[in-house]
Amino acid sequence: MQTLIINAQPDLTNKAHFSTKLQEMFLTKFAAQFPESTATILNLYDTQIPRIEAAQLLKVWEQGATLSSEEAVLAQTSTALLAQFKAHHRIVIVSPLHNFNVTSRLKDYLDNILIARETFKYTDDGSVGLMTDDYKVLLLQASGSIYTNDDRYTSLEFSRFYLQKMFEEIIGFDQFYIARAQGTATLPVKQVLASAAADLDSVFTQFYA
Template sequence: MKTLLINAHPDFNNKTSYSAYLQEKFLDKYRAQFPHQDLTILNLYEETIPRIEQDELLGIWQKQADNLPLTESEASLAQQSQALLEQFKAHHRIVIVSPLHNFNVTSRMKDYIDNILIARETFRYTESGSVGLMSDDYQVLLLLASGSIYTNQDRYTYLDFAPNYIRGIFQEIMGFDAFHLVRAQGTSVRSREEVLSEANADLEKAFPAFYQ
C-alpha cells in the first residue's frame, strides 16, 4: 500500500509545531506497522508547484489546447505538473499535514490541488455531473492543526471550511473511497497537553481505519 504524505506547512522544518507533531505521530505508527515499506514525503514549500497564472498553468493549458509549442520555461513547468499528477495517482493512501490558515488549507495546498484535479485524469465530466476516477481503494487522511475549536457546535462549526474542502475535492469529486480527519484543535485556547491528548486519541482511531 503506497503512501504519499503531503506536508503543506510553510515552516515544515519547525519540529515544535502541532502539524509537525501530528506528522511524527503518524510516521511512528506507520513505521511500526509497515517496517519494511517506505512512504513518500512531499514538502510543498520546498517544491516548485505550478500555479494557475497566465505565465504558468493557464498559459500552458491554452497553448496545449491550441497545439502551440511551449517555451523552455513552460515546458519545464508542464513537466513538473505532470510529475505531480503521476506521483499522486501512484499512491493509494494520501496523508495531508496542514495548519489552518485563515480558516482554510494553506495557499500552496490549493496550488497543489490545481495540479492534480485534472479532467479525464482524476475525474471526468458527464451530462449528469462530474464522476470521480480515483475510486480504486484510494483514501485520504487530513492531519489538521487549528487555533480554534471547530467541534463545539458554535459559530466556528460553520466556518470549518478546510475539512469540508478536502473531503469535497477528494471524495466527492475525485471519488476517493474514504476521508479521515485527525485534529489538533484549540492550540490557541487550550494547553498543549490537552490538545495533543485529544489528537492522539483521534489518530488511534483513524490510523487502522485508514489502512483497513
C-alpha cells in the first residue's frame, strides 16, 4: 500500500517531540506489517512549499499569466506535490497541535492539494470530492492538553475538525482516523506514550483494511 507520511513538525530533527515519537511508533508497525514496502516521508519544514501570496500561488493560478523563472519553479513544485499526494492512497499526517490548529506549513501544503478539478470539483449542488478510490488519512497528533474528555477543550480541537472535513467532505477520502499523544504538558511521559500506542493500535488495522 503506497503510504505518504507528511511530517508537519517544525522542529523535525528533535526526537524528543511527541509527534516525532508517534511517527516512530507508526513506522515500527508499518515495517512489521509491510516488511517489503517503504513509506514516503515528506518533511514540510525541510521542503519548499509554495504559499498563497501575490508572487507565489496567486500568480501561478492566474489564468494566462506569464511566469518568471522563479514562479515557474513554484508552479512545478506545486504540481509535483499534488501528483505525489494523489499517487498515495494512504496519507499519514504527523503534527503537533499549535494554538488548537494545524501548523502553518501544513496549511500551506493543503493549499497545494485542495485544487478544483484535481481533488474536488464544483457542481450546481456544491463541491464534490474526486479522491474516492480507497483513499484514507490518519492524523498523528501531539497536544499539551487533552481533547477527548468532552469538556471545554473538545470543541477547540480545530485541527481535527478542519482536516476531517477537508479530507472526507471536500476531496472525498473514504475515512479519517486520528491517534493522539495528548496531555503532554501535564501527564507522565510513560502514560502519554502508552495511551498513544493504544490509540494507534486501535486504528492501524482499519487504516490499511
